[in-house]
Amino acid sequence: MTVSTPFQINPDVCAAQTPPAAFYQSAQIYQQLLQKAFVPAWQVLGSTDLLPSSGAVMPVTLLPGSLDEALLLTCDNHHQHHCLSNVCTHRGAIICEKALKCEELRCPYHSRRFHLDGRMRFAPGFAEARDFPTTDCDLPALPLQLNGPLLWTSLCADTDLEQWLQPVMARVGWLPLTQFQFSAAHSRDYVFAGNWMLYVENYLDSLHIPFVHPGLNQALDFSRYSTELFANGSLQLAIAADDEAAFAVPVGAPDHGLRVAAWYFWLFPNLMLNFYPWGLSLNIVEPRGVAQTRVRFMSFIWREELLQAGAGAALHTVEMEDEAMVLSVTRGMRSRLYRRGRYAPVHEAACHHFHQLLLHCLAAD
Ligand code: FES
Ligand SMILES: [Fe+2]
Numbered sequence: 001m002t003v004s005t006p007f008q009i010n011p012d013v014c015a016a017q018t019p020p021a022a023f024y025q026s027a028q029i030y031q032q033l034l035q036k037a038f039v040p041a042w043q044v045l046g047s048t049d050l051l052p053s054s055g056a057v058m059p060v061t062l063l064p065g066s067l068d069e070a071l072l073l074t075c076d077n078h079h080q081h082h083c084l085s086n087v088c089t090h091r092g093a094i095i096c097e098k099a100l101k102c103e104e105l106r107c108p109y110h111s112r113r114f115h116l117d118g119r120m121r122f123a124p125g126f127a128e129a130r131d132f133p134t135t136d137c138d139l140p141a142l143p144l145q146l147n148g149p150l151l152w153t154s155l156c157a158d159t160d161l162e163q164w165l166q167p168v169m170a171r172v173g174w175l176p177l178t179q180f181q182f183s184a185a186h187s188r189d190y191v192f193a194g195n196w197m198l199y200v201e202n203y204l205d206s207l208h209i210p211f212v213h214p215g216l217n218q219a220l221d222f223s224r225y226s227t228e229l230f231a232n233g234s235l236q237l238a239i240a241a242d243d244e245a246a247f248a249v250p251v252g253a254p255d256h257g258l259r260v261a262a263w264y265f266w267l268f269p270n271l272m273l274n275f276y277p278w279g280l281s282l283n284i285v286e287p288r289g290v291a292q293t294r295v296r297f298m299s300f301i302w303r304e305e306l307l308q309a310g311a312g313a314a315l316h317t318v319e320m321e322d323e324a325m326v327l328s329v330t331r332g333m334r335s336r337l338y339r340r341g342r343y344a345p346v347h348e349a350a351c352h353h354f355h356q357l358l359l360h361c362l363a364a365d
Contacts, residue, residue, distance in 0.1 A: 007023070013352040014345045025334070030287070034287065037269040038063060043063065044284055045062065047151065048151050055075065055102065057072055057074045059094075059097060060072070060073060064286065069155065071086055110123075118139035123137065143157070147177070150282070170254065181300060190295045190297065193291055194330040204348070219244045221242075227347070234349075234353055237255070237263060240311070246261055246310065274312070278305075291330055
């Protein structure tokens with residue numbers, strides 16, 4: 001498939017066809033989506049535990065294996081945090097390879113020095129250079145924002161983070177997110193030979209739950225499972241089965257009166273925020289190629305005693321069940337006989353929304 005021959009997705013989910021198989025195998029579309037869907041989005045760098053103390057720096061990579069953007073978290077002597085490019089403004093060497101305490105940054109290649117806020121301080125060998133230095137010599141800075149236990153940045157977001165997260169906070173803003181603690185022991189990465197879009201659309205499809213996740217299905221009242229769409233994502237609202245763990249949603253919150261088992265938020269293109277009675281499971285989907293994906297599962301625990309209860313009790317089992325289907329479909333997309341499918345209108349509305357957002361990005365200049 002080439003982008004000069006795009007397919008269409010009918011805006012009416014009841015009539016629409018899913019993308020053709022070639023969509024998931026095109027290296028050109030893969031690259032275009034990295035630029036057009038991932039670069040403008042807000043991304044989670046990690047937990048706020050990554051933030052360095054005063055006079056220290058911490059290198060981080062934004063979406064390793066795809067965007068691979070080398071960044072540096074710093075904290076200057078005024079206790080101000082910064083998210084800077086970790087690429088030297090001279091010839092492009094990586095400035096800092098590991099966390100350290102330091103008064104200033106020094107590039108290992110030709111010893112250009114920078115303040116911890118990114119301003120260039122000194123450049124050996126440039127005495128004869130004209131119109132030097134300029135602000136182009138300073139390290140570019142990205143926004144660095146906190147939301148509860150999460151650290152966010154974006155390479156070129158055209159909305160602010162508050163607006164990006166508004167649909168999430170409108171529903172679960174009552175949760176004491178600053179009390180949620182990152183737990184490395186309950187977090188892990190999954191790497192598999194599947195396409196990232198197939199992983200996302202599997203997440204967005206509720207039709208498979210009774211068939212693929214018998215354990216999870218028992219924790220839910222699937223007849224009351226619902227999906228809501230918003231501009232940059234979707235919410236799947238799962239109601240608990242009788243006697244299964246549920247949130248006590250306070251008076252005044254939009255879902256008060258419901259026995260919520262989970263809010264499954266997806267933010268375009270690659271973030272999932274799953275709120276369970278025990279806390280938050282954040283899933284960051286990281287493309288690694290047309291048929292290779294890493295998904296980071298990060299757990300932020302609020303009520304540890306509920307870790308084994310309800311919809312969020314068996315995340316590894318559910319992930320294994322999902323990965324098996326994503327691998328199956330990745331293989332199916334290579335078939336010479338499969339063309340396009342149709343959407344189950346109620347249960348796959350969020351998949352339809354995802355595909356429309358992808359096409360919208362591809363069509364943008
Ligand atoms: S590349 Fe950093 S000083 Fe030359
Ligand atoms: Fe699933």
